[in-house]
Amino acid sequence: MSTYTERLPFTGSPEYDKHFWNAMRGHDSSYDKLTKGLSAGTGLYTMPNTSDNKYMAALEKESLFRTIGTVIKAYGSGYRIFAKDSSDLAQWVAENEAIPIYDGLEDFTISTVNSWKLAALVKMDDAFIRDVSFNLENHLINRFARNFGRAEDNAFINGNGNEMPTGILNATGGAxxxxxxxxxxxxxxxxxxxxxxxxxxxxxxxxxxxxxxxxxxxxxxxxxxxxxxxxxxxxxxxxxxxxxxxxxxxxxxxxxxxxxxSYYWVIGRRPIGVRTLSEKFAALDQLGYLAYEFLDGKLIRxxxxxxxxxxxxxxx
Known part of the structure; x- marks a missing residue:
């Protein structure tokens, strides 16, 4: 199951897409056209909608828990939200009888959902990046999906809930x-x-x-x-x-x-953000790419x- 919230409208425009990938090829002047997609807190730029769709599809193939768990996107819900899961049950009701209201507080599992940051850094040779025939978008998407997918599954199993999701094996909040x-x-x-x-x-x-x-x-x-x-x-x-x-x-x-x-909820809090790191690896004729995910994971029951x-x- 997946639940979606509205994305930033400008990240779906062809112009944003063009300037984003020009920036990823090392054209620093393109960043001036991406200011609306800049996250002031991280310095990273939101990936275009079409690329984000490809990334999420690739991530689902790499992350086991995005297949067996329940994936929810909660991008516009502030820093913390509350996940509620109830044990409500359908009941037979006689004709003209009142419908019973099932609203006891004890029937709900309430979990605080955080926004933990997961970082990945990849490097590429400048020769590949400058080659217009090289599909930079697909390459970066697949590399980030592989890196993030493995890190996610490790946390969803072994995470302790401290600056990371709570895994199923954790003594508190786990299975x-x-x-x-x-x-x-x-x-x-x-x-x-x-x-x-x-x-x-x-x-x-x-x-x-x-x-x-x-x-x-x-x-x-x-x-x-x-x-x-x-x-x-x-x-x-x-x-x-x-x-x-x-x-x-x-x-x-x-x-x-x-x-x-399916009672393990994987909750995305923001779209993936990316930026280049040009000076750090210039001596090696390489360009670095830093990406962040913001998410949480919890076994709600x-x-x-x-x-x-x-x-x-x-x-x-």
Whole structure:
């Protein structure tokens, strides 16, 4: 799901697009035509709408959580907003009877959403930039998408909420711990599956890294049946998704998560901003590009995703 707010109107004009990419090719005079897109706080310039659309499409391919989570754009909501998620339920009402009002404060999860800054810096040789046949737009978009996508997923998993999003593994605001175990076993994985409520199991997936997946691939029940289904990489009918940012099954770690990750909200606070850094890398005949994202990420209902935590003994 994605929710959009109105963008800056001038960033959609052909003139802004032309001057922006001229500036990215090192034509400093073009910056004079981009003043409306300048962020006074960062010194960066808002990417044109068409380029931003391409960037968001590329970022979605690189960022796992932008696929399994819920992406929201809240560009015009001030520095902080409140995310509310309720457990409201449809109810049968007899003819001519009053409709019950479901408005108790205890029915809402309220989270403060911040605007954290994520920075990326890439460099390019001047020879490429000056070559008019070189597609600078696509190159920068894909490089920034790759860099930001990896950093986002790491934070959405391991972030501590201090100047960064709160990850699913964080002790505060992260997924609930279903059990603390000494070793990963067939029965413990089954327990994790059933620790998630049926309404959240409907769209649930497993999340782990390659090493943990290798452990699970060897697990069998008492009849010798494998837990893992190789034909479609599922466990108990639910897809397994891999991330290098999930920890190994070591002491104190949380190597397996299971649940409905659509309750993890990825909240964009501003469009991506970019500017060139010409003097810093001039001696190397290179041009630098600095970009910022402003976003937050939160699991708005912790019970929707459960994890197991390793105790003192782990699998070899």
């Amino acid at each position: 609930e711990v279903a059990a603390t175990i000494e070793a990963i076993s067939y029965d413990r994985v089954i327990d994790l599956y059933f620790s998630v409520k049926p309404e959240y199991r409907k769209n649930a997936v497993w999340l782990m890294n390659d090493k943990t997946a290798l452990i699970l691939r060897t697990l069998k029940d008492s009849a010798g049946n494998y837990l893992w289904r190789d034909s479609d990489d599922t466990i108990l009918g639910k897809k397994v998704i891999f991330s290098e940012f999930m920890p190994d099954a070591e002491t104190g770690s949380k190597p397996i998560a299971f649940g409905d990750f 912790p019970e929707t995703v459960k994890v197991i935590q390793m105790n003192t003994k782990t699998n070899g």
